[in-house]
Amino acid sequence: MNDLARQFRDFFVSLKLTVVLIVLSLILVFVATLDQVNLGIWAVQEKYFRSLFVLWNVKGIPVPVFPGGYLIGGFLLVNLISAHVYRFSLTWRKAGIQMTHAGLILLLLGELFTGLLQEDFSMRLEQGAPKSYSESFRENELVVIDTTDPKTDEVVAIPEPMLKRGASLQHPRLPFRLVVKDYYPNSALQMKSGAPPGAPQATQGIGTTVTAVPQALTYKQDERNIPAAWIEVAGDSGPIGTWLVTTIAGTSNSAPVLRPAQTFQHAGRSYVIAMRFTRSYKPFTLTLLKFSHDKYSGTEIPKNFSSRIRLETPAAKEDREVLVYMNNPLRYDGFTFYQASFEPGNDKVTVLQVVRNPSWLIPYIACTIMTLGLAWQFWIHLAAFIAKRTRQPQAA
Amino acid sequence: MDWVEFSDTRDDFFPLMKALPALAAGLTALLAATGCQKEEITTYRVPKEALPAAQPAATASNAPAATTAPAAATGTSGSSMANTPVATASGNALAWTAPSHWGAKPAGSMRKGSYAVKGDGGEADMAITAFPGDVGGDLANLNRWRGQIGLPPVDQKEFDRTTVHIDRNGLHMNVVDIVGTGANAQRIIGAMVPHQGATWFFKLSGPDALVAREKTAFLALLDTVKPAAPAR
Numbered sequence: 111m112n113d114l115a116r117q118f119r120d121f122f123v124s125l126k127l128t129v130v131l132i133v134l135s136l137i138l139v140f141v142a143t144l145d146q147v148n149l150g151i152w153a154v155q156e157k158y159f160r161s162l163f164v165l166w167n168v169k170g171i172p173v174p175v176f177p178g179g180y181l182i183g184g185f186l187l188v189n190l191i192s193a194h195v196y197r198f199s200l201t202w203r204k205a206g207i208q209m210t211h212a213g214l215i216l217l218l219l220g221e222l223f224t225g226l227l228q229e230d231f232s233m234r235l236e237q238g239a240p241k242s243y244s245e246s247f248r249e250n251e252l253v254v255i256d257t258t259d260p261k262t263d264e265v266v267a268i269p270e271p272m273l274k275r276g277a278s279l280q281h282p283r284l285p286f287r288l289v290v291k292d293y294y295p296n297s298a299l300q301m302k303s304g305a306p307p308g309a310p311q312a313t314q315g316i317g318t319t320v321t322a323v324p325q326a327l328t329y330k331q332d333e334r335n336i337p338a339a340w341i342e343v344a345g346d347s348g349p350i351g352t353w354l355v356t357t358i359a360g361t362s363n364s365a366p367v368l369r370p371a372q373t374f375q376h377a378g379r380s381y382v383i384a385m386r387f388t389r390s391y392k393p394f395t396l397t398l399l400k401f402s403h404d405k406y407s408g409t410e411i412p413k414n415f416s417s418r419i420r421l422e423t424p425a426a427k428e429d430r431e432v433l434v435y436m437n438n439p440l441r442y443d444g445f446t447f448y449q450a451s452f453e454p455g456n457d458k459v460t461v462l463q464v465v466r467n468p469s470w471l472i473p474y475i476a477c478t479i480m481t482l483g484l485a486w487q488f489w490i491h492l493a494a495f496i497a498k499r500t501r502q503p504q505a506a
Numbered sequence: 507m508d509w510v511e512f513s514d515t516r517d518d519f520f521p522l523m524k525a526l527p528a529l530a531a532g533l534t535a536l537l538a539a540t541g542c543q544k545e546e547i548t549t550y551r552v553p554k555e556a557l558p559a560a561q562p563a564a565t566a567s568n569a570p571a572a573t574t575a576p577a578a579a580t581g582t583s584g585s586s587m588a589n590t591p592v593a594t595a596s597g598n599a600l601a602w603t604a605p606s607h608w609g610a611k612p613a614g615s616m617r618k619g620s621y622a623v624k625g626d627g628g629e630a631d632m633a634i635t636a637f638p639g640d641v642g643g644d645l646a647n648l649n650r651w652r653g654q655i656g657l658p659p660v661d662q663k664e665f666d667r668t669t670v671h672i673d674r675n676g677l678h679m680n681v682v683d684i685v686g687t688g689a690n691a692q693r694i695i696g697a698m699v700p701h702q703g704a705t706w707f708f709k710l711s712g713p714d715a716l717v718a719r720e721k722t723a724f725l726a727l728l729d730t731v732k733p734a735a736p737a738r
Contacts, residue, residue: 242552262551269545283549298606323606332734391552410676410702410733454732455675 122192131186134177138164141176150329152248160225180222187218203490209483213476220472229466231390232450235398235419237458242395244464245387250337250357254284255382257373269388270295273339285377289342291352296335297322299356299368310340310354315372315383317354337385343374350376355385390464394423394443399431401460403452415452417460434462444468599636599702600677603730605723608632623712623720630712630720636704644669644680644698651694651709655686675732677701683721685714693717695724699731706731 121127142158149157158164159179165172177185194211231244252273256264266283279288292310302321309321322338338356342349351374359368360382371382399418406413416435421428421442432440440447450463600618604610608621619634641647648669649659660668672679679697686692693714699706708731710717710724 257554259554261554263554264551265549267548267550269547271545272547279547281547281549300606391550 119192119196122188123196124189125193127185127189128193131182131189135179135182135186138176138179138182148329150331152331153329180225183218183222187215187222190215190218206483206485206487206490209486210480211483213478213480213483216472216479217476220469220476223469223472224467227466227468229390229464231464233396233447233462233464235396235417235460235462237398237401240395240397240422242393243389243391244462245389248334249388250385251388252288252339252341252355252385253383254288255384256283256379257382258379267389270337270385273337285379286343286345286350289344291340291342293337293339294322294324295337296325296327297338297356298325298336299323299338299358312340312352312354314351314374315353316359316368316370317352320354320368322354322356339385341383343376343383345376350374353383355383357385357387360384361386392443392445394421394428396421396447396462398458398460401452401457403457415449415460417449417462419447599704599734600699600706600731601734602634602708602727602732604632604727608723618706623710623716623723625713625716625719628713628716630710630716632708632710632724634706634708636701636706638704640700641705647698647705647707648682648684648696651682651696651711652684654711655684655692655694656688657684657686672697672728674729677731677733679728679731681725681728695721697728701733 138158142154145158146154157178161178162181163174163178164176166175167173190211194208194215198208231246233241233244235241250270252268252270254266254268256266264283266281268279268281268288272279273290273293275290275293277290279290299320299322302319309323312318312321317340325336327335336357338354340352340354342352344350353372353374355372360371361369372384373380373382375381397420399420401415401417403415404413405411414435416433419432419434419440421430421432421440423429434440434447434449436449439449444466446465448463448465449460451461453459453461602619604619604621608623611620611622613620617633617635619632621632623630623632642650645660645662645665648665652659668682670681670683672681677699679699681695681697683695684693691714692711694709694711695717696707696709696711699708708724708728710720
């Protein structure tokens, strides 16, 4: 083994590295907890824990100032696995330590997989209206939908992070280009007549009567940003028009003036352009049959709320009614549907939280392995101690 | 203490050690790949939906930005759509949507919500507060406000005659509109909203002309006041 490999190995199996990493993670958790006041839990998780580096914006340039959760966790994982492998010896005496370490490794991997694979969306169901998609709490998307076919819609979904001012977006499914004339991550609408001069201009749709003004980003847990963008649709022979899209327009829930979908024609096909909450389609359909909302008599305090829902799959493989209420979620196809909320004054609507976490069992397994390992280790020591004690009187 | 015996310079390493650099490189690559997930355009085909595509109001457990605010109701009231939905403030018990042209101020320890309403050379103050109980009753509260703009107290009969009652989203609101006297007359439009054993006060105060002009926006805000949905 050459020197370099030895140094490499010694670095990764070193206990000093473990201590340094644990200290770094302590600092990271401490600072992130303080910053939660400014950013809220969701943004803190993304900035500090689900990142390789904590970035600071210095004059618009992101500068890494501290290792992020993924980097520290990754090194910790490599450190643990290395030490585990390096010092591995198959003896009963060491079995407890090996198990504890294996459990810890599994726990770290579990968090990594949760971070990568977990989906936490919401699903708003109106009574009698079947729905087969859930929507993100945070993320938004620009969609261009080809509605020409009488039976199906073809959707091209562009994630919000791709909407940079000046960006030109192309896709093989779109016979035109989308140019982002302007984009506000959070906005409010106002009548165009009161808009400040120089504001971006739309030539089609709602943007001809209203305009968006930028707002400070919100990180509060109970608020969401309302992005707005001016999108120019440009065909081969020049621009078709510029539309203002925002998540509060073009939906059945929008204010009446903003409600109509924004449509246009190109090369004999019909399209809808919209900004909406990022959707996740499911291979099954849920329909709200009845939402019940009981209150303690004489008060507005909710006593119980439940949703009777019909679950259907396309091939009628499944067609049944389920009752979802507090602490009694519907579990189906790897998703868990919790009764999450409702709309005050509207008993024809229910709001479910849709969670998918394929690695939800890992922490349980990891903790079990660690517990068994520690118990075994403790038992080995206890047994040795008892044996020593029982030998002592004879020696005396 | 054999379970912390770490000797860093053992040479008779386990054969698996040979795989270590590859393992470390693999994990680092995995982390690097996951650290910068690339956003991509996706396409899919779905059964046709009625237009406009049904889409929810924000539906986090505490009902985020209200998208149901009646913008149209006020769209004709002036150049700025008074209650076009902006961020929804939500206290412990009530949530509302403020008009977009009102500037939010720090709420401080006493207020649940605070806004600066600017107009021709003046500024009005919108304060949203909540106190346990009925705080002495609506008549006493009205007389307190009357005192603040130099008006004499009134009796129950006058209170009953001038108070407007509004019922919104399961809430009952007593709305009063009082104007002071003199050249620099002040005006207060206020709503008292009993809710779950507390009383919420929505109070817009400032120069008469400005407050009068903002009355539509104030009433539009009241339309959006609703109990904050409880978390699961």
